[in-house]
Amino acid sequence: MLTRTISNTSTWAAALLLLAGGCEGAEPVDADGDGEIRLRGDDYPLGKLNTNFLGVDETYPLDSIPLFYDANANVRLHAVWATTCVDRTIGTTYTNELFYTSDLDGVLGISVSDGDLESATFKKYGEPSVTCTVSGGLWKNTVWGVITVDENDVEHNNYLMILDRRLDTHGHWVYKWGVLTGLNPFSPDSYTPTCSEATDTFLDLAAYRYHAYLVDDLAVDHNTGDFSAAADQMFIACISGAVGKSAFWGYVPWEVGTDYHELATRMVRADYCGDGNSYTEVGTPIQVRDKLGINSIQDNGFPYEAAWDLASQSATCLTTPRNVEVDAADVPCGLPQCTYGNTFGKTLITRLAQ
Numbered sequence: 001m002l003t004r005t006i007s008n009t010s011t012w013a014a015a016l017l018l019l020a021g022g023c024e025g026a027e028p029v030d031a032d033g034d035g036e037i038r039l040r041g042d043d044y045p046l047g048k049l050n051t052n053f054l055g056v057d058e059t060y061p062l063d064s065i066p067l068f069y070d071a072n073a074n075v076r077l078h079a080v081w082a083t084t085c086v087d088r089t090i091g092t093t094y095t096n097e098l099f100y101t102s103d104l105d106g107v108l109g110i111s112v113s114d115g116d117l118e119s120a121t122f123k124k125y126g127e128p129s130v131t132c133t134v135s136g137g138l139w140k141n142t143v144w145g146v147i148t149v150d151e152n153d154v155e156h157n158n159y160l161m162i163l164d165r166r167l168d169t170h171g172h173w174v175y176k177w178g179v180l181t182g183l184n185p186f187s188p189d190s191y192t193p194t195c196s197e198a199t200d201t202f203l204d205l206a207a208y209r210y211h212a213y214l215v216d217d218l219a220v221d222h223n224t225g226d227f228s229a230a231a232d233q234m235f236i237a238c239i240s241g242a243v244g245k246s247a248f249w250g251y252v253p254w255e256v257g258t259d260y261h262e263l264a265t266r267m268v269r270a271d272y273c274g275d276g277n278s279y280t281e282v283g284t285p286i287q288v289r290d291k292l293g294i295n296s297i298q299d300n301g302f303p304y305e306a307a308w309d310l311a312s313q314s315a316t317c318l319t320t321p322r323n324v325e326v327d328a329a330d331v332p333c334g335l336p337q338c339t340y341g342n343t344f345g346k347t348l349i350t351r352l353a354q
Contacts, residue, residue, distance in 0.1 A: 047269040082142045084096075094124075114172075116173040140165050160191075174239070212236045214234055267348050287350065287353050
């Protein structure tokens with residue numbers, strides 16, 4: 001096996017700049033100029049759909065990455081780099097060498113299926129006739145060049161790295177993404193997690209607190225909460241946000257369908273009217289029962305919160321809102337109180353847990 005170790009950081013940086021299009025003034029994001037990015041804290045709005053971000057002072061949310069190159073888009077995936085790659089035709093694994101896939105040489109060839117990145121063909125930097133495959137665990141530590149355009153039409157090169165890839169408690173892949181805040185774009189230590197930290201005292205999140213699901217072809221409206229199809233997009237659904245948390249609770253779209261995932265997201269946010277308004281309160285535990293048998297209510301002694309309907313994408317009844325400062329009568333869609341009769345057979349049923 002032929003291997004070549006590149007130890008000169010400037011060589012790697014030159015390759016990055018070349019494949020990123022050589023934009024003058026391009027630089028990694030930096031909050032306050034101190035090399036750190038501040039994570040969203042407790043003051044972040046309750047019921048947030050997603051918490052993946054780039055930019056100074058968390059002002060640039062990055063929900064999704066297009067898996068094709070559109071020169072006119074405000075978010076553009078320009079190239080992906082790997083330092084480990086497998087040539088299956090000759091049984092060779094290249095390590096400590098630089099490989100890339102880039103729009104410079106055609107389509108990127110990256111896609112997502114059932115929440116996992118599929119195999120992609122990479123080319124050797126400086127010798128593009130040599131190709132190999134990145135798949136599975138080899139996606140870890142790959143570097144993603146994402147160009148963003150700010151409100152002043154200035155382009156910025158942002159470097160992301162996949163810091164971790166693992167299975168969740170239901171057997172679905174989750175990814176931990178980082179944004180470059182240090183000096184070495186090929187060192188995981190130079191990256192800060194892009195997702196806010198997930199907190200849930202009733203679930204073991206220790207291994208997943210900065211992770212996200214990859215959902216293909218999804219767009220989410222932050223005003224209405226509506227899901228829609230977005231071809232060739234990869235939505236990064238942080239577990240710390242409602243889109244990712246509903247998946248963490250078992251409602252992944254590639255198994256239950258996009259409509260079920262959308263309703264579960266509204267349930268996580270206590271979006272009773274299905275209009276995008278959230279009535280949740282941080283730290284309030286709930287019990288969930290669904291028609292699919294993924295989750296079940298363990299203690300019927302606690303009051304109903306709501307029942308949720310797949311067709312209407314909203315609650316159909318409401319007894320005890322999750323937020324103690326909200327009265328059910330004040331919820332504008334005028335929902336009746338929940339009873340056994342009007343909760344029977346509903347897609348999701350939620351009860352409080354304390």
